[in-house]
Amino acid sequence: QKEVEQNSGPLSVPEGAIASLNCTYSDxxxxxxxxxxxxxGKSPELIMFIYSNGDKEDGRFTAQxxxxxxxxxxxxxxxxxSDSATYLCAVRGGNKLVFGAGTIxxxxx
Amino acid sequence: xxxxxxxxxxVICKSGTSVKIECRSLDxxxxxxxxxxxxxxxxxxxxxxxxxxxxxxxxxxxxxxxFLINHASLTLSTLTVTSAHPxxxxxxxxxxxxxxxxxxxxxxxxxTVT
Numbered sequence: 283q284k285e286v287e288q289n290s291g292p293l294s295v296p297e298g299a300i301a302s303l304n305c306t307y308s309d310x311x312x313x314x315x316x317x318x319x320x321x322x323g324k325s326p327e328l329i330m331f332i333y334s335n336g337d338k339e340d341g342r343f344t345a346q347x348x349x350x351x352x353x354x355x356x357x358x359x360x361x362x363x364s365d366s367a368t369y370l371c372a373v374r375g376g377n378k379l380v381f382g383a384g385t386i387x388x389x390x391x
Numbered sequence: 392x393x394x395x396x397x398x399x400x401x402v403i404c405k406s407g408t409s410v411k412i413e414c415r416s417l418d419x420x421x422x423x424x425x426x427x428x429x430x431x432x433x434x435x436x437x438x439x440x441x442x443x444x445x446x447x448x449x450x451x452x453x454x455x456x457x458f459l460i461n462h463a464s465l466t467l468s469t470l471t472v473t474s475a476h477p478x479x480x481x482x483x484x485x486x487x488x489x490x491x492x493x494x495x496x497x498x499x500x501x502x503t504v505t
Contacts, residue, residue: 314492325484325499328393328433331492370435374495378425379494383434 286373288382297391305371305382308352312372315347317356318370326370330356349381361389394418396489397497404475404504411471412500414485420465421487424493426458429482441468475504 285308286384293356295301303317315334318326323384330345332354337347344357354373394417405412414424419421423442427435439455441462449455459471468487472479484499 316494318496325482325496327495328495364448374492375429376438377423381435 286380286382287372288369288370288385290301290383290385292368292386294388294390295361297361297363297389299361299386299389301361301365301389303358303371303385303387305354305355305356306323306352307354307371307373307380309380310349310352310377312349312352312375313371314374315354316372316374317345317354318372319342319365320368320370320384322367329386340371358387361387363389363391393489393493395421395485395495395497397485397500399500401500401501402503405451406476407474409471410475410502411469412483412485413489414468414470414497416466416487416495419473419481419487419489421468421474421492422465422470424462425486425488426468427484427486428462428482429499436485438502448451450505467473472502475502477504480504 287306293332317330319329320326325344332345332347342359346355366389372386396415398413426438429435438453439449441460443465444461445459462468480503483496488494491501
């Protein structure tokens with residue numbers, strides 16, 4: 283059974299701080315990794331994807347991948363109250379994505 | 392780019408009737424589309440995977456005769472909930488995957504069965 287594990291949170295950070303969201307996965311053969319943001323009552327929105335070991339930056343977001351440790355993380359710099367949402371980590375397993383249960387992030391102003 | 396639309400965004404129907412939900416990839420061709428269901432405060436549950444021109448592959452426990460999926464073209468997939476019952480009330484979300492493997496979600500359809 284391929285699994286993706288996330289801390290459910292909530293993770294609370296003050297406005298302007300760095301939020302660090304973590305995810306581990308069980309399938310060592312996984313090749314592609316995704317972070318989605320989901321606001322309450324809305325569908326998930328793709329914010330980052332990463333395929334290679336190392337860091338990938340896009341604006342305030344940085345995805346980090348360590349395949350040896352089977353670990354992927356998302357850093358959000360200068361966190362804003364509008365970043366408050368559930369963040370879903372997803373790992374491609376074959377033809378479909380395997381989702382973690384999500385981490386609730388709360389950014390306090 | 393990578394916009395996925397769904398129609399309708401919400402629907403209320405009476406028990407025993409059927410409801411069709413459309414999913415379209417507006418600016419790319421999607422060889423594979425996915426249908427998910429999400430209950431309040433729960434994670435996404437994959438219902439089925441469909442490839443254009445092929446029969447859908449349903450996840451274990453999902454009734455294929457109740458949830459009919461048709462992937463008619465590279466930009467359109469439909470989900471029909473047949474003989475809907477109140478327990479089918481949920482948030483249904485489609486997703487489309489580009490050739491480059493990124494997967495994008497539609498805005499979702501909130502179904503309420505009375």
